[in-house]
Amino acid sequence: DGGITQSPKYLFRKEGQNVTLSCEQNLNHDAMYWYRQDPGQGLRLIYYSQIVNDFQKGDIAEGYSVSREKKESFPLTVTSAQKNPTAFYLCASRPRIVAGVADTQYFGPGTRLTVL
C-alpha cells in the first residue's frame, strides 16, 4: 500500500537523551515536512525538505536536526537541546513542487513522544 509511515507510534525518552523519529513515504513525493502539535496549538513547522540532500529550518527548528539522504526518508532527531520535547510529531509529504502553488500535504500517523 502507498502511504506515509512513522515509527514508533509511542516513544518514551529520558531527559538528556537524543532520539530519532522515523518517517518513510513510498508515494514518490518530492517534499517532506516535520511538524509538532501541542494541546491547544496549531501545527508548527520544524523542518522541511523540497528535494534530496536539501532541507530548510521551519519556525521552531532549535533543538532538532534532520537529514534527507533518500527521497523516501526524512528522519527527525530530537536532541537534548530541545527544552520541551514532549509533543505529538507529525511527518507530511507533498507530491510536487510547482512555483507559486501550495499543494496539499498528506500526513503520516504521527509519533507521540514523552520525555520522562
Place this chain on the structure above:
Amino acid sequence: RKEVEQDPGPFNVPEGATVAFNCTYSNSASQSFFWYRQDCRKEPKLLMSVYSSGNEDGRFTAQLNRASQYISLLIRDSKLSDSATYLCVVSTPGTASKLTFGTGTRLQVTL
C-alpha cells in the same frame, strides 16, 4: 494577531443540524486554502481545498472571501461521524512549500 484564527469551540450540535465554521487569515497575499479534519489523537486528513469560486463535496461546502480574508466551512445534515476538529490551513506567501495551520474548531455531533 495570529496568522490563522479559528473559534476553538466546541460546537455541540444535534444530528441532522447544519453547522458553519469561519476562519480568518492575516496575510492578504495567501494563495491556497484548505480544510483538514483531525480526529482525536490522529493525524490531520485533507477534507477539501477551498477555491475562489467556492466548492462543494457532498454535505460539505467551502467558501473563500478574499476581500474580508476569511474562509468558511458549512456542514449540512451533520452525522455523528462528523465529530472531529476542523483545521483551517493557509499557504505561507512567498514560498510554495509552507502551510500555516489554525488551532482548529472542535465539532461534537450528538444524538
